[in-house]
Amino acid sequence: MDEDSRQRVVGWLFGSLLRHLRSLLFRVLSVGVIPKHIAFILDGNRRYSRKMKIPETVGYRAAFLALVCVICYCYELGVKYVTIYAFSIDNFKRRPDEIEFLMDLMLTKLEALLKYQNALDEYGVRIHFVGNLHLLDSRIQAAAGKVMEATKKNSNFTLLVCLVYTSTNEIVHAAEECCKEKKKLMNGTAAGGAAAAAAEERVITVVDLEKHMFMGLAPEVDILVRTSGETRLSNFLLWQTSSCLLYSPGALFPEIGLRHLVWAVLKFQRAHPYLQKRRIMVS
Incomplete structure (x- = not known):
């Protein structure tokens, strides 16, 4: 066996071991209450770029990879709804070149989702876009509409993406x-x-x-995660987060990982009786 083949085998074994350990961890967490709906404010992408001394475009791509991993972890854990704050209406005040890059990245990822529709259907993933979509470029509007239409019958897991939203x-x-x-x-x-x-x-x-x-198809948020240690809601889901757990890890969003999700769920399970009591009082 040559060196490349040996490395591939080692990589596969290591990945298989990690998946097995993650499965065991999630089984332990499942003894407690699993949140139905987790929302994320993706904060710290530009600070991550400055910290790592890389272009902002690279930082945003790193954030996207981190986001995909977190969504997969939520799916494996049994969370039914995940909402992400992808682009605020206020983000249009940013530099034109940054906005242009984000729009192009968004369009690229939407087109990729359409290519992998079979995988989304296989796992029962529905994707729904939330916000004033008419403010987006017509190409992005069309692509978002196609993704929503293609996945609207899936019901195992719903990903809500807040675009041009407050x-x-x-x-x-x-x-x-x-x-x-x-x-x-x-x-x-x-x-x-x-x-x-x-x-x-x-x-x-x-x-x-x-x-x-806009968020009418999802239940109230159980956990709101805002990375980078910030505790502001920034005009995000003010109506839906009156009785949820707020979790603000110090990690910048591209640095977020499994340990942050696990810790958020543990904190939620500990606070669940109080949160339920609050919801009953409010209702």
Whole structure:
């Protein structure tokens, strides 16, 4: 056996051992409550580039690889929903060259997802994009629409990607849709004046708002992870995180790994009784 073949065999054995150990670890974690929904604020990509003295483009690619690993870990653990804050509306204030790179990277990854649709279907992965997608380049809008359409029937795992998103924009959007719905009922003629009177008395409720939220297809967030040690929410899922665990590891996002996810889940399991009590009180 030559040196290359020997290295491949060693690599395969090492990878197999790591997968087995990870499986055992997740079985131990499964004795406790597994979170249904974990959200991530991908913070620290540019700081990582400066720290490693590499171009920002390389830092963003490293962040993407870290993101793929974390999503896979969540899937293996049994988490049903993962939400990532990929691009805020406020990010349009960044340098034009940085925005252009991020848009190109986004389009490349969307096109790659379409190529690997069979794998997504095999694992039952649904991908849903959240936010004001009409603010994106038409090519990205089209690609995102194709990905959502291609995976909408999958139900084992849902990945929600917040693009051109802010929570205040989501809440305003929901309120506007509720008002349109009420106006439509008031203008209805099916039941005559009685329908208009009933609609006029109708108030906008929490249930009405949640029905029109961009994030309406996912349950409340159980764990919100923001890397780089920051504790700000930055206008992300303000409505959905009122009773969740906030976890802020010091690692920059490209540095995030299995140990951070495990620690977040352990902290959630410890706090779960209190969080459940809070949710009951709020509801």
